[in-house]
Amino acid sequence: MQQKKIAILENSRETAQEMAECLRGEGFDVCAVTDDGSEGLAMVERLKPDVLLVSLVLKELDGFGVLDRLKEMRSNASVIVTGNFAEDEIVSRVMAKGARYYLMKPISPSIVAARAKELAFGGDKSSASHTTVREKRNPISLDEKISGIFISIGIPPHIKGYGYLREGIKMAVEDPSIINNVTKQLYPKIAEKFETTASKVERAIRHSIEVAWNRQRVDAINAVFGVRVYIGTDKPTNSEFIALVADKLILEGLVNY
Numbered sequence: 001m002q003q004k005k006i007a008i009l010e011n012s013r014e015t016a017q018e019m020a021e022c023l024r025g026e027g028f029d030v031c032a033v034t035d036d037g038s039e040g041l042a043m044v045e046r047l048k049p050d051v052l053l054v055s056l057v058l059k060e061l062d063g064f065g066v067l068d069r070l071k072e073m074r075s076n077a078s079v080i081v082t083g084n085f086a087e088d089e090i091v092s093r094v095m096a097k098g099a100r101y102y103l104m105k106p107i108s109p110s111i112v113a114a115r116a117k118e119l120a121f122g123g124d125k126s127s128a129s130h131t132t133v134r135e136k137r138n139p140i141s142l143d144e145k146i147s148g149i150f151i152s153i154g155i156p157p158h159i160k161g162y163g164y165l166r167e168g169i170k171m172a173v174e175d176p177s178i179i180n181n182v183t184k185q186l187y188p189k190i191a192e193k194f195e196t197t198a199s200k201v202e203r204a205i206r207h208s209i210e211v212a213w214n215r216q217r218v219d220a221i222n223a224v225f226g227v228r229v230y231i232g233t234d235k236p237t238n239s240e241f242i243a244l245v246a247d248k249l250i251l252e253g254l255v256n257y
Helices: 013-025 037-047 063-073 088-096 109-121 142-153 160-174 176-194 198-214 218-225 238-251
Strands: 005-009 029-034 051-055 078-083 101-104 131-133
Touching: 005 013, 005 037, 013 029, 013 109, 029 037, 037 063, 051 063, 051 109, 063 078, 063 088, 063 142, 078 088, 078 109, 088 101, 088 142, 101 109, 142 160, 142 238, 160 176, 160 198, 160 238, 176 198, 176 238, 198 238
Parallel strands: 005 029, 005 051, 051 078, 078 101, 101 131
Antiparallel strands: none
16 A cells, blocks of 8 residues: 655644654654644645645644645645534634545544545545544633634734733623723733733734734624624724624623633
8 A cells, every 4th residue: 555645734742743653653654744834835835745634723824724725736635624613614614625524622643544544545535525523522611712713713823912812802701891991901901911011912912803804804704703793904993802702702601611
């Protein structure tokens, strides 16, 4: 049997190592391992793997961005996407962008290897079904839910505002009234937790929102909130965005974390 090449784009070093060891044991040539989406694409272009394992959360360029670029590159690699997000909307977007499988984390390396073998040795790629695999796992936490929203609308996890914004949303879910006093209460509380200043928190959060809007994912943003909230270059203020996400989570009943 001809050895097939697989590249691993995974944000967790420990997970990547476990996957690589298992895949090598199943006869794969693990030709690349990285936690950086942009770096991973360069490796794919150079090494041309048969199968690509992509985590939705990556440095520099997230999993959605990687999938978009793979289409532009006309890569022949069969893609398996992994993530912590169970929302049907996110899963549907992943599959629509060309993934062959979406595997819910935590996922055992043996299942990843089995799916990779199906894609590498299963014959005609066009005939393989798009499948979502979920293992038994704990209920989704508030942090995971917020991260899912950020990934969907294009806020990358490597920028400072990502953590500040997530903390602000959690505070607004716990105490919705805090959104009425972001300057004197919300920003200072976030700043205290991260050992920084309120003004730096405000700027970093504003930058995070600008990054999402500059990526022109307005349709995805409106899909997250269930209504056509924003059009074109319109973008919310910090407090508006935090309130929108917090209200969505409260309405969904995800307040126990």
